[in-house]
Amino acid sequence: MDGAHDMGGMDGFGPVVADGAVFHGDWERRLFALTRVARTAEITAGHSRAVIESMPPVEYLEASYYERWMWGLEERLVRAGTVTHADVDAAVARGADGRAATGMDAELAGRALAAQQAGGPLPTAAEPAFRPGQRVRVRRMRPEGHTRCPRYIRGATGVIERVHGDDLLADAAARGERDPVEAVYAVRFRSDDLFGPRDEPPYRVLVDLWESYLEEPD
Amino acid sequence: MDGAHDMGGMDGFGPVVADGAVFHGDWERRLFALTRVARTAEITAGHSRAVIESMPPVEYLEASYYERWMWGLEERLVRAGTVTHADVDAAVARGADGRAATGMDAELAGRALAAQQAGGPLPTAAEPAFRPGQRVRVRRMRPEGHTRCPRYIRGATGVIERVHGDDLLADAAARGERDPVEAVYAVRFRSDDLFGPRDEPPYRVLVDLWESYLEEPD
Amino acid sequence: MHDHDHDHGHDHHERPASDSELRARALEALLVERGLVSTDAIDAVVAYYENDVGPQNGARVVARAWVDAEYRTRLLSDGSSAIAELGYGGVEGEHMVVVENTPDVHNVIVCTLCSCYPWPVLGLPPTWYKSEAYRARVVAEPRRVLSEFGLELDPDVELRVWDSSAEVRYLVLPERPAGSDHLGEEQLAALVSRDAMIGVARAGDAAGAPA
């Protein structure tokens, strides 16, 4: 969906604020870890990015990064039937505090830790439709659900920079589907072809795009 | 600027809520009228739409329509040096209430009323570069300031539907400039050319665009 | 359309009205006290938009076009002048274009960038017209939006969505309801709702957003 999260090229957010902190307060650190553990424990449902993108725009923009994570975690716990919003409200009301709770599960701890270190690169693209150097155009679209094709490149023409490999289309993944698996490319755009002539010297923007987002130019 | 106000095609705002009210409460009605009178009284500075668009995105989205007007009115009064934000804060703090204030100025009242009824149509376009039926493409751009070229049509190709007349380019008007005066067109787009194939039958979108926003397609 | 908000998430228009109201009242008091504006001027503008301007004006234009073919021709070829014949005009209606609904074509009006609206003929815009949802969606899924208003269009009808992005304002000339041949101009005007002149309802329909 084309929501407030799709920020590339947007205006009105002011200057970049010089804050290099990774976390603000210990609760953000634990909330981050809790989200990772909940994934290993398989107590959530739904696609994490897609769920966060479903936040109402004002709430999304108002929230800090880990507030968005928290909103998403709670929502996905609720969708899985693990807890209800009322459960969480009640826990807040009685002052429940994770720092006071203790529950040990060495097996879960081991699996959660291992999960952070798992995974490997994408397989080589089996049948890429486009080759490096080829001109492609980003399709114009208005996806109902999650997508990883940002708005600021829609309809623009670029050149295939590299073929990364094959991957499950993010839009399908967010719907819980297992296909299509298709080539992912880095596509190179000239800044003029995205935003017109600017007061900055021309530059390049390279965007990773699934094959479904692309078409041959006229 | 490409800000939160540019809503065409955006997602995440939910269903259209069935609220046919023109005002919510008497204060909105008076704020509307106050804004109109302030214009006649020439006590504001800055372009009203451009100023409202400069609201921080969260505030813009959070505000109701007349809250945006109020924010814009106060800002333009401040820019003109008529009041300061501190003046308004102080007036709020002492409970100043327009309903209790009385100040008569029949001459201003007459002028304000006449201003509502003034104005006429655009002059016929003197030298339009495009003619009805001609294909045009909307320039890709990222304007620093105010513009009336919405994002959802950038880079799209359409057809000139009609030539409305000549008008001062909105972008220049917002900068306080008096030119260029140029042709304004209604440009007709096929829905597929804006948003790709949809689950709705194809339709047309017609957008009023200044000549500067348009170019000849390749 | 729904008359409630999402479950999970606050209603972003429920920002405490009192704060805004207090600031608006204080702003008015401040400017009146300093003699920069006057209460009679504010009252005059309030009264003008309350009494002289509103969808009743547009309805008279539409009814006249239904009964007077020559007027209809003038209205469609030069909206501003034909509307001025009935005495309507002014701010946010200086340059008017009237678009005609037929059995084959349906028009609907929006302003995606703010909420431009033809004040002299329709008055000030209803809340739904100014809403994020309407501004965002009607250019991208117009049949779904119209359906939420209770208006179902045949798939063969050419739907035209007009985005009022410049200083031109639009009025929809709805189709004259079937079976209205016996009605006079004033009775016909009573059939023409604000929503029909925006294009989210048909003339004569009870449907459309509540006023």
Place this chain on the structure above:
Amino acid sequence: MHDHDHDHGHDHHERPASDSELRARALEALLVERGLVSTDAIDAVVAYYENDVGPQNGARVVARAWVDAEYRTRLLSDGSSAIAELGYGGVEGEHMVVVENTPDVHNVIVCTLCSCYPWPVLGLPPTWYKSEAYRARVVAEPRRVLSEFGLELDPDVELRVWDSSAEVRYLVLPERPAGSDHLGEEQLAALVSRDAMIGVARAGDAAGAPA
């Protein structure tokens, strides 16, 4: 960059931290009490991202590439494998691409849609990287953004902004600072800041966003 917000308008990140903190703590308590997650698992994950993962990893990769030409070649042709040689890998770094800065080319990384970032080599992202302003602006006015970080690029330098919109993560291989020939691998690694590996600073620069 500025370290303050606009004058007129509230800071939209100053939403009461206490509410969020209380809810986060309650959520953790609730899930622990029900035996769905465990505190030792949370502690283990916290410790992992606190101790084992961070920009020190990326800095070792960069320093190795500076001193070992064959490693550099492997790193640029197959980032994931070369990084794994040094023992780094895992979530949000499964498929790594390393892009090299040269006197003629400068690379900078962003994720406009969320805040994707190469966790195994850089740790978790700094606040500015996750900010609306960085996500919005660096694809549209990158030189102005870099200039706010204190990094001025020659107009002739080809600037390449990488938007991490799929499951590929990027690491910038900065230029080796002039005058660093005498330094060993460990000393070189100490010159490589997180910001240099994102592309908003040069290696060896004191500049860049405060950590």
